Amino acid sequence: MRISSMVALSIMALTLVAVLHGCMAAQLPSECNIRDLIPCKPALTEPNPLPPSEVCCSLLSKGDLLKCLCRFKDSPLLPSMGIDPNLVVLLPKKCHLPQPFICLS
Incomplete structure (x- = not known):
């Protein structure tokens, strides 16, 4: 009986972790979708970013993706997608966008 209780507790713990992970991803504003970085991935992948x-620069110039870059930089999901978080904030400069871009936090 003890083993089945431990199994049930383990399943509940894993379910809680999965739910919390989904909530953390959902905390970004609705206009911030981390998948929007996929067209930029070759420029965000080490060791030799292109x-x-x-297409990537066009997405940035529209503004919505640009507003999200600082939040994306701190996302734990980027490395799992093969994206270097430090390269994310360099995109505006590499795309020659006219306004200065600074992450305050």
Whole structure:
């Protein structure tokens, strides 16, 4: 009986972790979707990042993705996607966007 209680407790703990992970991902504003970085991935992948594509820079110039970069930089999901968080904040400069870009936190 003790083994089945331990198994049940383990399953509940894993379920809680999965739910909390989903909640953390959902805390970004609705306009911030980390998957929007996928067109920029070649420019965000070490060891030899490529220049950002026109599609990537176009997404940044529209503004919505640009507003999210600082939040994406701190996301624990980026490394699991093969994206270097430190390269994320360099995208505006690499795309030659006119306004200065600074993450305050």
